[in-house]
Amino acid sequence: MPRLARPLPVATTLTVRHEHPTRGAAGRERLAPERQRFYWRMLMPALAVLFAVTVAPTLFLLVTSLTPLDLTKPETTADFRAPLRNFALLLEDRRFLNSLWVQAKLSFWTVSLQLLIGLGFALLLHMRSTLLQALRTVFLIPMVLPPIVVAIIWKVIYTPDISPFHWAIQAIGFNMPALITHADWALTAIIIADTWEWFPFTMLMILAALQMMPEEHVDAARVDGANAWQLTWFVTLPYLRGVLLVAGLFRLIDSIKAFPLIYILTDGGPGSLTEVTNYYGFIQAFNFSFIGYSSAITVVLVTFTVLLSWLTLRLVGWGRYVE
Amino acid sequence: MPENGTRKTIEAARLHRRQLLAVTLAGLAGTAVGFKVSPVRGQAKKFAGLTITGAAFQSTYHEYLKTYLPEFEAETGMKVDFQQQAFPVYNQRMDLELSTKGSAYDFCNLTFIYSGRWVGANWFTPLNEFVTDANKTPPDWDAEDFVAGTTQHLKNAKGEIFAFPWEAGAMLMAAARGDLIEKASLGMPTTFDELMKVCEATNGKEGVAAYVTDRLHHWNFIPYLMGFGGKVFRNPPDDLMPAFDTAEGARAADYFARLLAEMSPPGVMSFTDDQAMRAQMSGRANIRTNAITWLTALVKHQESKVAKTSRFALMPVGPAGNFPGSNSHGFGIPAGAKNKEAAWAFITWAVSKKTIERIVKEKGYGAVCRRSVITSDYFTQSLTLNGDSVAPLYLQVLELGGKTGYMKYRTVPVYPQVGDKINKAIERIATKQQKAPEALAQAKDEAIADLKKAGIQL
Numbered sequence: 016m017p018r019l020a021r022p023l024p025v026a027t028t029l030t031v032r033h034e035h036p037t038r039g040a041a042g043r044e045r046l047a048p049e050r051q052r053f054y055w056r057m058l059m060p061a062l063a064v065l066f067a068v069t070v071a072p073t074l075f076l077l078v079t080s081l082t083p084l085d086l087t088k089p090e091t092t093a094d095f096r097a098p099l100r101n102f103a104l105l106l107e108d109r110r111f112l113n114s115l116w117v118q119a120k121l122s123f124w125t126v127s128l129q130l131l132i133g134l135g136f137a138l139l140l141h142m143r144s145t146l147l148q149a150l151r152t153v154f155l156i157p158m159v160l161p162p163i164v165v166a167i168i169w170k171v172i173y174t175p176d177i178s179p180f181h182w183a184i185q186a187i188g189f190n191m192p193a194l195i196t197h198a199d200w201a202l203t204a205i206i207i208a209d210t211w212e213w214f215p216f217t218m219l220m221i222l223a224a225l226q227m228m229p230e231e232h233v234d235a236a237r238v239d240g241a242n243a244w245q246l247t248w249f250v251t252l253p254y255l256r257g258v259l260l261v262a263g264l265f266r267l268i269d270s271i272k273a274f275p276l277i278y279i280l281t282d283g284g285p286g287s288l289t290e291v292t293n294y295y296g297f298i299q300a301f302n303f304s305f306i307g308y309s310s311a312i313t314v315v316l317v318t319f320t321v322l323l324s325w326l327t328l329r330l331v332g333w334g335r336y337v338e
Numbered sequence: 339m340p341e342n343g344t345r346k347t348i349e350a351a352r353l354h355r356r357q358l359l360a361v362t363l364a365g366l367a368g369t370a371v372g373f374k375v376s377p378v379r380g381q382a383k384k385f386a387g388l389t390i391t392g393a394a395f396q397s398t399y400h401e402y403l404k405t406y407l408p409e410f411e412a413e414t415g416m417k418v419d420f421q422q423q424a425f426p427v428y429n430q431r432m433d434l435e436l437s438t439k440g441s442a443y444d445f446c447n448l449t450f451i452y453s454g455r456w457v458g459a460n461w462f463t464p465l466n467e468f469v470t471d472a473n474k475t476p477p478d479w480d481a482e483d484f485v486a487g488t489t490q491h492l493k494n495a496k497g498e499i500f501a502f503p504w505e506a507g508a509m510l511m512a513a514a515r516g517d518l519i520e521k522a523s524l525g526m527p528t529t530f531d532e533l534m535k536v537c538e539a540t541n542g543k544e545g546v547a548a549y550v551t552d553r554l555h556h557w558n559f560i561p562y563l564m565g566f567g568g569k570v571f572r573n574p575p576d577d578l579m580p581a582f583d584t585a586e587g588a589r590a591a592d593y594f595a596r597l598l599a600e601m602s603p604p605g606v607m608s609f610t611d612d613q614a615m616r617a618q619m620s621g622r623a624n625i626r627t628n629a630i631t632w633l634t635a636l637v638k639h640q641e642s643k644v645a646k647t648s649r650f651a652l653m654p655v656g657p658a659g660n661f662p663g664s665n666s667h668g669f670g671i672p673a674g675a676k677n678k679e680a681a682w683a684f685i686t687w688a689v690s691k692k693t694i695e696r697i698v699k700e701k702g703y704g705a706v707c708r709r710s711v712i713t714s715d716y717f718t719q720s721l722t723l724n725g726d727s728v729a730p731l732y733l734q735v736l737e738l739g740g741k742t743g744y745m746k747y748r749t750v751p752v753y754p755q756v757g758d759k760i761n762k763a764i765e766r767i768a769t770k771q772q773k774a775p776e777a778l779a780q781a782k783d784e785a786i787a788d789l790k791k792a793g794i795q796l
Contacts, residue, residue: 085792086437087459087751104791110784175604176613176622193605198769282553285607286766301430303755304437304455305791 073317080314084307091307101311111312113287114295115319120202121209121291122270128210129266130259133217138247140218141225151222158215166279169208170195173280195280201288208276213269217262224258225251264327271320292316385680386415392684393421394447394669395428398631399505402701403688410687416680436461439674445681446672448501450665453491454575455751462500463671468682469499479686480710485733487740488666488707491749501668502689503707507629508735509561509653509662510728514618514626514636516649518543526651530565530593533625533654537601540624549601550623552614555764556757558628559594560747561663565656566590570747570756578750578789579796582760583782586658588774595768607765619644627653629663630732631705637723638702650726652734664739665748666707704732712736755788 046054081098083091105111136154140147157165173195175181184191194204228251236250273291277283283290283298293316300309394400400422407418423431429449435442436456448456456462468474469481481502488503513519513526518540527533541548551558560570568587572579581587598606603623606614615632617623619642626633636648653662669685671678687693694711697703704721711717712733721729739745747753763781766772772780789796 083791083793086433087455088793089437104787108787109780173605174608174613176617193608196605196607196769198771281608284762284765285769286762286771288771298758301433302758303788303792304433305788308791 076310076313076317079307080310082307084305084310086304086306101308102315104308105311105315110287110290111292111295114290114292117202117287117289118271118291118293121206121273121289122267124206125209125213125270125273126263126266128206129214129217130263132210132214133219133262134221134255134259136214136218137221137225138251140222154218155215157212158219160212162212162275163279165208165212166275169204169211169276170279173204196285198285198288201281201285205273205276205280205289208280209270209273212276213266217266220258220262221255224255228254260327264324267327268320268324271316383415385677385683388415388677388680389417389419390444390677390680390684391419391421391442392445392669392681393423393428393432393443394667395425395449396422397505397667398701399697399703399705402697402703403504403693406693406696410684414680414683414687416683418684436672439672441672441674441676443672444675444677445669445684447504448492448668448670450491450507450667451748451753451757454749454753457492457494457500458751461673463673463675463678464498464500465502465671465682465685466498468679474679474682475686476690479690483691483708483710485707485709485712485736485740487664487736487738487745489668490740490743491745492666492668492670501670502685503666503668504689505631505705506664506666506707506736507631507705508664508732508739509627510630510633510731510735511625511627511651511653512618512633512636513624513649513651514621514644515540515544515546515624515647516724517647518546518624519649526649527625527654528651529654530562530656534593534596537597537625541601546621547601547603547606547617547623549597549625550603550606550609550614550617551598551626551628552609552611553607554611554761555594556753556760557663559590559760559764561627561653561661562594562656563587563590564661564744565654565658566593567656567658570760571750574746575750578752578794580756580759580782580785580789583775583778587778590656591764591767591774591778595764595774598764598768599770607768621647627662629665629705630728634702634704634721634723634728638704646724648724650723650728650731652731660738661744662735662738663748664735664745704728707736709733752789752792752794755792756785759785759788 080101082094083097083100084094085091140151140154160168172178172180173193175191175193181191192200194200232250232254233246236246241249271291272293274293274297277289277291277294281289283294292312296309296312296316299305299312400420404420407420411417422428428447429452432443432446432449433452433455436446437459439461448462469479475481481499484503485506488506489499492501492503493499511526516526519526519536521543522536522539524532524536524539527536537548540546563570563582563586566586566589568584568590569581571577572581603609603617609617611628611632614623614626614628615635618626618636619639621643633650636642637645642648653660669688671681671685675681689707691708691710694706694708695714695716698706698711698717698720702720704717706712706717712729718727718729721727721732748757759781763772763777766777766780767774771777786796
């Protein structure tokens with residue numbers, strides 16, 4: 016397979032790879048100090064911006080999580096007398112522990128369904144048909160709608176009084192409970208809405224990958240006598256493994272940020288059945304003014320997300336597929 | 339060369355022209371300066387060129403007020419940028435804004451459930467000095483005219499007042515389909531027992547749910563809790579130990595959860611105030627106990643389909659008495675505001691007798707706080723709805739809250755936290771996730787944890 020030209024990996028290693036046959040994979044040489052300084056000078060503005068928008072707020076979050084900061088008590092801003100108190104309280108907070116479990120269920124189901132449905136639709140839309148090609152744009156609509164609009168659409172669908180869906184069910188003689196206030200259905204209702212909103216994202220990524228899949232792989236398999244199922248299982252899916260990983264990872268991280276649907280549809284209820292961790296952190300900060308405690312929740316969430324991403328990449332093997 | 343007499347005449351004429359010019363210029367300058375600063379003539383234009391910014395949650399009162407704003411701006415010379423957001427959005431934003439003691443807003447709404455927190459944290463300006471200053475407050479403004487129950491939570495322990503109310507909520511009961519109750523040979527319920535009997539007899543009749551409410555159970559449920567003999571706190575504001583996990587509390591929770599689960603439209607637990615009102619207005623739900631603002635629309639709103647069948651009464655009485663919710667929201671001045679005097683001028687205008695009278699007479703608004711307006715003939719007439727005289731009921735509820743102080747539970751700084759736990763408990767009970775005693779005990783544990791987090795000694 017021909018090697019593709021790639022950008023210089025200066026940001027990570029500050030080395031230059033020369034495509035020189037005699038040096039091979041070890042063909043790296045240290046940059047001249049002058050050139051290295053030049054690179055650093057060029058990088059500094061970007062690093063400064065990155066620090067200001069990412070590192071500084073994260074540090075502030077971390078510092079705040081070590082205080083009992085309460086907006087109604089300014090003196091708590093720099094109170095570091097019991098720096099781990101918030102984290103100790105979290106361990107005893109049933110609602111927080113429940114929110115982690117709700118988050119895990121929501122993430123598992125939404126990411127799995129979005130990958131499956133996205134893959135199914137991508138394979139379908141990859142077929143050579145004018146109608147299907149025209150439909151591609153239509154399928155993208157849920158993803159490009161503002162999340163709050165999506166939430167309102169589903170609020171209408173799930174509210175029996177005004178829902179065409181409920182009217183249709185009643186018209187054929189059935190009664191359906193209000194899903195978002197039903198203990199057995201509330202989380203499912205969120206999962207359905209989230210899946211509808213975001214499966215086009217995975218579909219789009221997989222479709223893009225499919226369109227770049229070398230024809231010779233398929234042709235070779237066909238020459239070897241592979242049927243459609245074998246083609247999908249042994250050729251297409253292994254080829255898509257990398258993009259499925261990336262799409263899944265994106266969706267996993269995004270699922271941890273789920274907010275508008277929960278805010279509009281269920282407010283975390285009934286009870287705490289749909290209360291995910293970031294929503295609980297939001298309530299602590301903006302309804303109760305417990306900024307310190309909310310920061311501790313967020314620190315746990317950020318740590319968890321970073322660890323999960325790292326673990327996923329290790330298990331599935333990011334490097335192989337990028338290389 | 340002109341002769342002597344002629345010269346004198348010309349000089350006199352020149353002098354006259356100069357004098358005339360000088361007088362004219364002085365007059366023009368004086369007029370301009372007078373408009374700008376004269377404390378006597380210029381009181382009305384004292385704030386010329388100034389723009390003040392205010393914020394509040396959305397309300398019909400503010401919509402009505404805005405229609406009169408041009409008159410106020412013409413009178414005072416100031417411009418008013420009055421921003422409004424949805425109730426929860428406003429409260430969250432303002433909580434953050436006030437905590438910074440920033441100067442983004444010159445006046446804003448002091449929300450009832452946040453009053454303990456916002457007043458207690460000194461985030462508002464005491465208004466007593468403004469009230470007693472004759473140069474800043476018209477003599478007939480009459481701060482004592484506000485019904486006592488509507489200003490209690492807007493004051494601190496020292497008696498300083500931080501806002502003046504523009505809206506009072508007095509919890510009453512309204513039946514959108516009073517005719518269904520009559521058809522069942524029953525009357526408007528006066529006790530909790532009667533309420534449940536009426537609901538049982540009428541639920542589902544003609545496709546109408548017997549009861550409806552919105553999802554703010556920490557407002558709607560508490561009168562039932564107290565009516566059964568329960569309490570939110572042991573003795574607020576001094577003793578904030580949660581006390582709702584009693585046998586009385588469990589009975590009340592079971593009763594209220596039954597109204598939600600069996601007598602209300604499907605999905606009622608996600609209903610906003612507006613949704614609940616529209617369920618009544620469209621005739622899909624019958625009885626609601628809530629603040630008067632949400633009930634008068636049944637008769638007065640042009641889209642209402644139940645204008646002729648609506649009936650009104652006091653909140654039913656429980657075994658332990660009658661504890662209808664009452665509240666009020668007021669305009670105050672943030673501690674960090676830059677234009678406090680101008681903001682006060684706006685507030686005195688916005689809740690003056692004259693403005694409130696106009697809004698009642700011209701717009702039919704019914705949630706006012708001034709006694710002189712509530713007891714007036716035009717208000718009584720305006721609030722006589724399908725033969726039910728609602729004005730006296732309204733005043734009765736407002737006074738009840740002021741006299742006995744049972745609404746104090748709602749104005750303590752930590753009520754948002756505790757109210758949230760009650761909300762969740764009611765949801766768990768109504769959806770059969772937990773039994774009432776178990777749900778209330780869990781809510782109490784969680785509330786205590788939050789109270790400790792807030793540094794409350796229990």
